[in-house]
Amino acid sequence: MKPRALKAGDRIRIVSPASPLNADQVEKGVSVLESAGYVVEFGQHVWDRDTHLAGTDADRARDLMDAFLDPTVSAVVCARGGYGCARLLPHLDLDAMAVQTKLFLGFSDITTLHLALNPRGLPTLHAPMPLTLSVDREPWVYDSLLAALAGSNPIVEEAPPATCLVPGVGEGVVTGGCLILICDAIGTPDAMDAKGKLVLLEDVDENPHRIDAMLTHLLNARVLEGAAGIVVGEMTRTDERNEPGIGGKPWREIVAERLAALGIPMVIEYPFGHNRNMLSLPLGIRARLDADAGTLTYLESLCA
Numbered sequence: 001m002k003p004r005a006l007k008a009g010d011r012i013r014i015v016s017p018a019s020p021l022n023a024d025q026v027e028k029g030v031s032v033l034e035s036a037g038y039v040v041e042f043g044q045h046v047w048d049r050d051t052h053l054a055g056t057d058a059d060r061a062r063d064l065m066d067a068f069l070d071p072t073v074s075a076v077v078c079a080r081g082g083y084g085c086a087r088l089l090p091h092l093d094l095d096a097m098a099v100q101t102k103l104f105l106g107f108s109d110i111t112t113l114h115l116a117l118n119p120r121g122l123p124t125l126h127a128p129m130p131l132t133l134s135v136d137r138e139p140w141v142y143d144s145l146l147a148a149l150a151g152s153n154p155i156v157e158e159a160p161p162a163t164c165l166v167p168g169v170g171e172g173v174v175t176g177g178c179l180i181l182i183c184d185a186i187g188t189p190d191a192m193d194a195k196g197k198l199v200l201l202e203d204v205d206e207n208p209h210r211i212d213a214m215l216t217h218l219l220n221a222r223v224l225e226g227a228a229g230i231v232v233g234e235m236t237r238t239d240e241r242n243e244p245g246i247g248g249k250p251w252r253e254i255v256a257e258r259l260a261a262l263g264i265p266m267v268i269e270y271p272f273g274h275n276r277n278m279l280s281l282p283l284g285i286r287a288r289l290d291a292d293a294g295t296l297t298y299l300e301s302l303c304a
Helices: 027-035 057-069 085-091 094-098 108-120 139-149 179-185 208-220 251-262
Strands: 011-015 039-042 075-078 103-106 124-126 163-166 169-178 198-204 229-236 266-268 281-283 286-290 295-298
Touching (some): 011 057, 027 039, 027 139, 057 075, 057 094, 085 179, 094 108, 103 108, 108 124, 108 169, 163 251, 169 179, 169 281, 179 198, 179 208, 229 251, 251 266
Parallel strands (some): 011 039, 011 075, 075 103, 103 124, 169 198, 229 266
Antiparallel strands (some): 124 281
């Protein structure tokens, strides 16, 4: 059930399924989409605010469902992450959403929705959101995003390669996203299934000991058993968050210590996630990880 590639004139609806934001925070991101010829509109409750959430659970879920079920909408773009997507799951008809075969874009807290939609047959896009694009990025960030929306290869040549942690080549469907959301999903119906897959891992604003704890939890829960490879992005601002009295190793050393013993192809510092500059990466389709070269190559298109 691959989504259709976008073309000029297609309608993109922006929704806020997680934390709140203001209209001026998405102006640059909207202009990027409009400059590509897309018509951008907003869900009814995009600007709602309920303390740490962008409105009530029911309203945020309704906006998301309406965007997927509206036949005039070609792509659903999340305004930002933050927190709140897991609260929507009881309010969503995920099967009905998946069969609409629409492009769905977001990252960070949106990982929860990727994990729920991909097993239902809908490939999705781990990519910068309008809030992300409120900060100027390298030109290749925009090139990657617009290529993905148009159904082209989003792995642009200008993006830097990753660093090899464990050599080898692995192939499989790409899954994963933000580490804390992957951990939160353990024990739920939408827990990540890593068997035979390439797993993306990244996070932001976590203390070093919390990165250690979450990776250890994945190992103890045997979530990563049978994975074909692991692609680690960046644990953004983790090294700056050493907690007095606990301390912590640099996050790169923690990742190596915790995961290298799995013995599967693995890279670190791949450009995706909360990095300053990031690629747009399809989820739910097959790719090849060449850890020696530090490259990820998609073997099929995100779009039909």
